[in-house]
Amino acid sequence: MSKITINDVTLRDGMHAISHQYSQEQIAELTKVLDESGVDIIEATHGDGLGGSSLQYGFSKESEETIIRTAVENSKHAKVGVLLIPGIGIIDDLKRAHDLGASVVRVATHCTEADVSMQHIQAGVKLGMDTVGFLMMSHRTTPENLVEEAKKMESYGAKTIYVVDSAGALTMDDARARVSMFKEKLSPETEIGFHAHNNLSLGIANSIVAIEEGATRIDASLAGMGAGAGNAALEQLIAVMNRLELDHNVDLYKVMDAADYLMKPMMKRPVQIDRLSLMLGYSGVYSSFLLFAERAGQEYGVDARDILMRIAEMGAIGGQEDWIIGVAQQLAAEAK
Structure with a gap:
């Protein structure tokens, strides 16, 4: 079996869990420890990728340039990657990220909208970047x-x-x-990756299943830092991979220590499976909707779980967080 590439998302998906408020000092510290632990790729952007720092998605504490530059400056071995969602980020954002030293780009679309990624993927290839297609909300369509x-x-x-x-x-x-x-239908030269969230407590299990079926790039984050109930926790994933004798470059003790002594003290809200994050997995709603739904529920006096269920019925996808306020207002009106 091939060596597994570990793509750490603590500094990207993990941004969601603290409303994108990592400081430059925290970004530097986390990058150093991740790099020293042996992860292969460190993804570092706003939670919603390049161009994501905005009124709709939430402003990050640090500028996009600061986030990427700090990660690049503090990574001696790991590649630094960025996420680009067409419509949120543009090709000029990607060019700037490349100029700052990012060498991996993951172009992300809804699972049925890959056609909107063509120009962005081609731009990444032209720049000489490790260019990845990222099909979000993959449960929303058939294999x-x-x-x-x-x-x-x-x-x-x-x-x-x-x-x-x-x-x-x-x-x-x-x-x-x-x-x-x-694995069966794509070119043998195409690498397969898997990105898990833990809303149904299956993040590690699904990641291992993906490896068994041929995936060789796996996402994880320190202490599971990420949207919803978080991503597959890096330290847990590596422990299981060691037990299964799967080949990788990560030092288990280093990521265990980083999760407990560095990452967890930074968390403003525990990344855990609670009633709302569980509801995300149950209803199939995009994980980054959690904090938005929680705040809207409190503001309008409605159960955030009802917001998520209504959003699911409407078929909302990533980028439609603005629907949440309208749904909360509607539910409040219906309750009167």
């Missing part, structure tokens, strides 16, 4: 449809394609079906 979208990204030049469980809604059978379909 057969998902692989057709993956083929589009492959045709645009992406050398790695990810099954992305943005809502933490995939069961192990769901994850297996999607990754195995990628």
Whole structure:
């Protein structure tokens, strides 16, 4: 079995869990410890990627330039990556990230909208970046449809394609079906990745299933830092991979210590499976909606779980956080 590449998302998806408020000092400290631990790629942008610091998605404490530059300056071995969601970030943002030293770009779209990624993937390839297709909310379509979208990204030049469980809604059978379909239908030269969320407590299990089916890039974060109930926790993932004798570059003790002594004290809200994060996985709602729904529920005096269920019924996808306020207002009016 191939050596597994670990893509750490503490400094990107982990931004969601603290409303994008990492300081420059925290970014530097986290980058250093992740780099020393042996992770292969450190992703560092606003939680919603390049261009994400905005009124709609929440302003980050530090500028995009500061986030990327600080990560690059403090990483001696790991590559620094960025996320780009077309419509939030643009190609000029990607060019600036590249100029700052980012060498990996993951171009992310909703699972049925890969066609909007063509120009951005091609731009990443032209810049000489490790260019990755990232199919979010992969539970929202069938494995057969998902692989057709993956083929589009492959045709645009992406050398790695990810099954992305943005809502933490995939069961192990769901994850297996999607990754195995990628393995069967995509080019043998195309690498397969998997990004888990832990809303149904399956982040580690699904990541291991993905590896069993041929995925060689796996996402994780210190202490599971991330949207919703968080991502697959890096220290837990590495412990399980060690038990299974899977090949990787990460030092277990170093990530254990970093999770307990560095990451957890930074958390403003525990990254855990509670009633709201569980509801994300149950309803299949995008994990970054959690804090928005929680705040709207408090403001309008409605149960945030009802907001999430209504949002799910409406078919909301990533980037439609602005629906939450309207839904909360509607539920409050219906309760009168």
